[in-house]
Amino acid sequence: MIKLETLSAIDSATFLQKSEIADFLHLHLGKFGDPKEDIMKCLDYALDPGLHAGGFVILARENHQIVGALVMNKTGMSSYIPENILVYIAVDEKQRGKGIGSKLMDLAIKMANGGIALHVEPDNPARKLYERLGFTNKYLEMRLTRK
Secondary structure, X not given: OOEEEEEEHHHOOOHHHHHHHHHHHHHHHHHHOOOHHHHHHHHHHHHOOOOOOOEEXXXXXXXXXXXXXXXXXXXXXXXXXXXXXXXXXXXXXXXXXXXXXXXXXXXXXXXXXXXXXXXXXXXXXHHHHHHHOOOOOOOOOOOOOOO
């Protein structure tokens, strides 16, 4: 049986909890993911009680093992930039097609105050889930990365 749990700044997540989540995301995001260090920074932002913005994490567990995870960061803005950005969502490859991603997204939408933005690669199969939930493609994202 899949159980959903939420974490926010008030839960005072430990380094080991964050590390478990980051390991899961790093493994199951595959080619759509980031280095573990970047995922840890995102979790620190979402779960830091001292930050004005913050965010939350939703985990799907089966037999105490993570089978799905979602990380939402609050932007601290509104109107011209949505109040939330869905940074990461992943489901264990062996568990895909069972509705876990939909359950994570449904709860995240309920928990988020205001609009939600996300970035998705054109070939990412999760794009269909986002479109089914009402997400639209408003902009083409462009980035300038400085080293």
